Amino acid sequence: MKKNNAGKGLVPAAIPALTIGLDVGDRYSKICGINRRGEIVERSTINTTQDGMKTRFGKMKRARVVLEVGTRIAPTSV
Numbered sequence: 701m702k703k704n705n706a707g708k709g710l711v712p713a714a715i716p717a718l719t720i721g722l723d724v725g726d727r728y729s730k731i732c733g734i735n736r737r738g739e740i741v742e743r744s745t746i747n748t749t750q751d752g753m754k755t756r757f758g759k760m761k762r763a764r765v766v767l768e769v770g771t772r773i774a775p776t777s778v
Contacts (some may be wrong), residue, residue, distance in 0.1 A: 701715075718763040724748060728774070731756070
């Protein structure tokens with residue numbers, strides 16, 4: 701383990717500098733970025749398109765990404 705910059709204690713070396721939570725939706729996806737200390741450093745929404753993802757993540761440094769996806773159940777006609 702190594703000591704973090706804030707001097708708040710020890711941080712395992714395996715924890716990446718940034719973890720991104722990505723809640724994937726049909727049209728828009730929500731992003732929440734968390735640093736090593738567990739502090740939220742970003743909250744945003746992007747278009748769920750190839751261009752939207754490429755614009756946001758294309759030139760980003762390496763990070764852990766956690767995806768939240770689910771099935772959408774269409775209502776049935778009675």
